[in-house]
Each structure stands twice: as structure tokens, then as C-alpha cells.
Amino acid sequence: MSDRLDDLLTRRAAHTSPTLSILYGKDPIHVVRGSGQYLYDADGREYLDCMNNVPHVGHSHPKVTEAASKQLALVNTNTRFVYEGLVDYAEQLASTLPAGLEVCYFVNSGSEANELALRLARAHTKRRGAVVLDGAYHGNTTTLIxxxxxxxxxxxxxGRPGYVQVAPTPDPYRGKHRGPGSGESYGREVAGAFERASASAHPPALLLAESLLGTAGQIEPPAGFLASAYQAARAAGAVVIADEVQIGFGRVGTHFWAFDAQGVVPDIVTLGKPIGNGYPLGAVVTTAEIAASFHNGMEYFNTFGGAPVSCAVGLAVLDVLEREGLQAGALEVGQYLRAAFLNLGKSRPVIGDVRGSGLFLGVELVLDRDSPEPATRLTADLIRYLREHAILASSDGPDNNVLKIKPPLPFSRGDADRLIESVDTFLGLQAE
Amino acid sequence: MSDRLDDLLTRRAAHTSPTLSILYGKDPIHVVRGSGQYLYDADGREYLDCMNNVPHVGHSHPKVTEAASKQLALVNTNTRFVYEGLVDYAEQLASTLPAGLEVCYFVNSGSEANELALRLARAHTKRRGAVVLDGAYHGNTTTLIxxxxxxxxxxxxxGRPGYVQVAPTPDPYRGKHRGPGSGESYGREVAGAFERASASAHPPALLLAESLLGTAGQIEPPAGFLASAYQAARAAGAVVIADEVQIGFGRVGTHFWAFDAQGVVPDIVTLGKPIGNGYPLGAVVTTAEIAASFHNGMEYFNTFGGAPVSCAVGLAVLDVLEREGLQAGALEVGQYLRAAFLNLGKSRPVIGDVRGSGLFLGVELVLDRDSPEPATRLTADLIRYLREHAILASSDGPDNNVLKIKPPLPFSRGDADRLIESVDTFLGLQAE
Structure with missing residues (x-):
């Protein structure tokens, strides 16, 4: 480690929280620049970024920077004034969603979006109970934790609060029900959670679920799961909140929204991370009916939410996504990379499962494919090896044995080849 | 109203929430540009801004725009990487606070800051009960409401949740205890609230209080109040959170932090609105001891909080504040404006009270100075008259009869004269 970095870490420790973690513990990265799918450190070294989904259209995309800079120089006020940006952005955002999801609220983060979504659901149902999926993370506020x-x-x-019921992670590889036909079985588990909620002191207001699961281990729920889970929620009088903070906005390739891939329509959608490409921006979109229930006399004001600069940035991100065909790119490169990992699995038996959609992929490493013990240590070694070879990737899942791939969308076939080659080389060294 | 604005409002209504209010109902302002203490509408009309405390160093300050634009073009990543900006900003921010308040957490809004502060206080005390001041607003999440x-x-x-106790607004003009000597009396009210909390099922974790009160009506607590309130909190085993979201950062003129004006030191300080001059930025600063209690194994991660652009903006705001001597300006212009309002009160008996510090002032309008019935209608008429004369101001307080003055800090003596003249003219028309 350079003296400069060492000094920076000492100073950082003096004035920031010990809960603030740093990637690659002993060998952190001193970032000074980013472009597309690459980050650069203070020594000028280039890293292929396979982990950062927030810079969705690429690190420091010039069109996004330009839009933000231009609006910052003009004015940045709040929604109690009237300006075009808010209206244009709300219209554009609503146009990406199924009909009926038409009322937009703008906030500053995914946590603020999920917080507001819970308030909407509670106001609409006049209830407080909730059903969530095991392994899920929805934000850093007291209520979201x-x-x-x-x-x-x-x-x-x-521990679990009494008003929250948990349904099993719909994991068709390692979970309670396995195989591609397990969607309905997991749906029945959600129905069971709603039965418990309805029988409790806290009848259910909502189902809160990611359409593809992040922290639970890059889980792609089996076909039919969302439909039966949503149905169970509605049968119990609850509304459905689709948390698309991690996986929305074209990342899954086949669709703009991940819930679309299972042919369902939620009542509330929450957005965050990618929609501002790093600018603090989040949103909630819901139906006119739910918005009306929330309009009970109490104003909802968010100082920065929907400000002119936020809207200019949001519009620029949508524009770049479309102009550069990034959803189509995510589909094509994601399918290529997924196929390459599946192919690699033929010669590398530690690859237990390859899953996900578009550029939201998970590769689960196991000790032995027939009895899939998680290869937690091997996964940590792989992450470190990749970092030494200038590739940034992370792991996730309850056993931290899932290689998590969610790069900026400009990620190319060439980048995919480089990642696959490095993983193959590493696994070859381990097998020797 | 122009056709263009009319169209904008129709489109806005279609895709934004009905809870999103608009200033000046039938005559809203279509903002297109801002500079210093002025806003400009689509017709090129200039408005003197006496209401927006968020653009603290002035609307679209070029140095802040430059800092944001430069860093946006370089890289905007997260705190799991290492970079100078986070460390520089944390050091600079800590240096503005009393010794001991040294660990900084960065978030995206005042709501996120207060949310985190509650989590810190609860983790440190292992309790949940709270004491707050009547009329206070601390944020838009479920827990903060x-x-x-x-x-x-x-x-x-x-209604009030069982775990929260409310002490009276320390209002020496209209409140339960009156006069400049009422600080200790209000302090005893806080002690009483802590007694109720300690005797309840929810022993107190915290006192959460603004150092000057915003929504309660621009209340400057009488001398001695904060000292006795803080003492009561600590005697009950609770920690003190000073909410400086509205009033910190030099606005009160005499001091950088409003709590400093009463010679007290809180355990946790929360910051928001002005610190990013409109960029979504908030912060929490606390002691190493409280930070250690929070470090219980659960990571606190905030995707955008403390990102390179956020820190670059925060540093630029601090730099402009200092270079342009804006705290000293707030003191000088604020004293001038306060004296002018007091003077105006001699000839205008509807001015019941003039209070506040620096450029955070409140002018309470009453029907009759001897029996101070709130002049709610008159205040609304004044706000509308000022808007017609291109001056933007707002009202607050439980009876909406307090003219609220919290302009961008470049607000000058000339601007003060213009405001006073308009208020005088309006009151003269009413008296005729």
C-alpha cells in the first residue's frame, strides 16, 4: 500500500464511522476516475467494473454530467414551484410502466422510496402487517430494517418484528422447493405467510418483494412465482410493492422492469440506485387510487426530491438508455456471459448454478455439485484473485458463495471474455 | 396565468401526487433561473427570495456548480472505495463542531440524517422512548413522523405514539411560560416529559430538538432552555440530538451552530438542507463513544451518502461560506432587519413579536397587541401581497400567523429595506 493511501485510511478512520466498510480490506482501491465500465485508481491502473450497478449507463457518462451541470447553473429549487423538468420526468417515467402505474413521487434514495411505499400501502389498506421474502434487504431506515x-x-x-411475516427465498437451486417447476410451491409459501399475517394482530397491508433477489443471492424466482405471490397478497387484501431499486431500468435485458418478465403488474413500484446514475435519486410510482388514499390531509414534502437538477439527471439517464440501446446490450451481453459461465461449468464442477437475466447474474460456487455445499472460502479467494487482476466483482447470498455480476450496462462481450478467462484461470489454479 | 403555465399544471396534475403542494395556489411561479437571493420566472420577472434556506450560499452559486460538475465528470462512486473527498469533507465538517463531535455519517437528506440519529441513540441507550418539542417537524419517514x-x-x-413524550414549545411570546426568564420553566417541562417517559413502558433514549424551532413558528427558545433541557435528558439516561437541519451552518449569525448560542453541546447533530446548497446531502455527527455503540456488527451503508460528488459539493459550500463571510453577513443583515421590524412595530401594532437570530427571523402578526389573537388571515394576505410585489416569503406556526424569513445568505441590507418597505406599505393599506 502506498504511503498516500495509508495516510488517507488513517485520516478516514478518525472521522468516519467504523461501520463504514471498505472493499478488499488490506488492499483497498483509491479511486480517482471512472469511465463507462472502468474505474481508475491513483496510480492510473484500470479496473473492469463488474459490481457497480449504480453508474447504470456508465461511470461519469458525459451526457448525464452535462445535464446536471447545465441545470445546476440555472436553478435547483423544490416542487412547491413549477418547472418543466418535474413534469417531463414524471411523464417519461410513467411511460415506461404498465398503464395504471401513473402517479410519481420523487425522493433521494432507494431507502426513501421504500419508506414512502410502506406509507402509501399502510394509508391505502389502513393496516400495518407485511410479508417479505427471506434474505431480502430493502433499506437502512428503522422501519425498512x-x-x-x-x-x-x-x-x-x-430479530423479526411481530407485524412482519417472512416467506422462504424462492430459490429453485438451493431452497426449500427446487427445480424450474417450484414457482407455484413458493407462491403457496407466500400465501401461507399471508394466512399467518391475517390470523395475527397485524393484518397484512402489503407484500414487499424484489422481482429478482439481490442480497438473497442473485435469485431469479422460478416462473409463476410472482403471479401466485401477488395473487396471495391481493386475496388477503394487501397491496404489492415491487422493489426494483437494484434490478429495474433495463438491467434484466428482456424487459425494462424485472416484474414484467413474469407478466405481473404490482400496485407500487420503487426505484433508486440506477435511475440517477449516481446522483441521489429515487422514485415511487403507484396508481391514482392509492395516491388518493395517501392524500388524507397530511402533506408529503421532500426537500430535494423532484428538484430541477434531479429531474434533469433522471431525464438524461432515460435518454442515454434509449439512444445507446443499453437494455438490448444488457440482454445480448448478458446472454453471452451466462452461456459462457454455463459452458465453463462443464469443465469446472465447482460452478453449481448460473442464473439471472441480462446483466444481473449470479454464479453459485459449491464444493461438490451433487451435494451442493457452499464454497464460501473459494468465492472469497476468487473475488481477491479478480481484484489482483484488475476486475472488480462481489459476492452475496446467505453463504457468500455467489459471484455477483451487475456491471454498468456498457459492459461488452470483450469484457465478458476477460471475466470468464480470469475465472477459468483461477479455478484451474485451484484444481491443480 | 399564461397558457404555457396552465398546460404545465395540467400535465403536472396527471403524473404527480395530489399531496404535492404548490405555492401561491392560483398564481404559482414558473421558475426557470436563480442567482444569489433572486429567482426568475419564465417571463423574466425577478423575485426577491426570503423563503429558501436550502440555497444557503445563493441560488446556483457558480463555485458549487463548478465543484459538482468537475467531480461528476471524474467519478461518483461509493464509500466502499477510498477517495480524498470523503476524508477532506469529514475533517472539515468535524472542525466546525465542538471537540468530541467527531464521527461523521453522510446521507442524502435531513430525513435520512434524523432517521440515522434515532438509530444511533437507540443503539447507544438500548432504549426506544423519546422526548420531542410540541410543533416540531423532523422528517418524512414513518418513524420521524x-x-x-x-x-x-x-x-x-x-396522534402521539405511546413511546414519544411531548414537551411544550418553548415560546416566550405566546406559550405556557412567557417572558425572557422562562427558559428554566420550559426546561422543567422537558424534565417532566422525561419523568413521564421513565415511568412508562418506554424509558427514554433521546431528546430530539431543533435549537431554534422552525415549523413551531420560528421560535427562539429563551436563554437557559437548552442547558436545562439537555441536563434533564442526560439525568434520565438519554442522549441529545440537536436537529440543525434548518438552522445550522452559520444562518443564525452569532454562531455557526444554533446550539452554540446557548452554550450547550449535544451528543448527536443532524444536518441537511443548506449543507449541499440544494444537492441532496445530509449528515450526522456524533461522538466516538456513540459511534462505537452503533458498531454492533450490522453494517450501515448508504448508496449515495458520502459519494465523491456529495463531498465535493459539501466542501465547496463550506469554502464559499468562509470566503464570502456569509455567517458575518447573516449576523449583520439579520440584526439590521430585526431592528427594522422592531422599529416598524412602533407604528404597526399588528406586529406582536419579532424574534430569531441572523437570517432566521419570525415576525408574529396579531389582531391586537395587548391580547394577542393570531392574525392568520392578515398573514395570508401579506404573503400574497408580497408575492404580487415579487417578494417570496412564507408563514408558519400553529396559527400560520408568523412571517418566516430565511433567505439565501447573500441577502443584503438593500433587500432588507425592500422587504420592510413592502410590509410597511401593505400594513398601511390594511390600516386605512
């Missing part, structure tokens, strides 16, 4: 098994059952967590 | 009498006792509110 109470809806996040990943947190309340994790280190330092306070 | 439960700490905001302005919301839970207001329209659409659900």
Missing part, C-alpha cells in the same frame, strides 16, 4: 430479514436476522439484528 | 407533533397532531395524523 424491520422489513429486511437480511438485516434483522443478520449480525446486530433485533 | 412519529417524532413530529406537527405531523402526528396535524391533518391526517395518527
Amino acid at each position: 424491520e422489513h429486511s430479514p437480511y438485516k434483522f436476522d443478520g449480525r446486530g439484528g433485533g | 412519529e417524532h413530529s407533533p406537527y405531523k402526528f397532531d396535524g391533518r391526517g395524523g395518527g
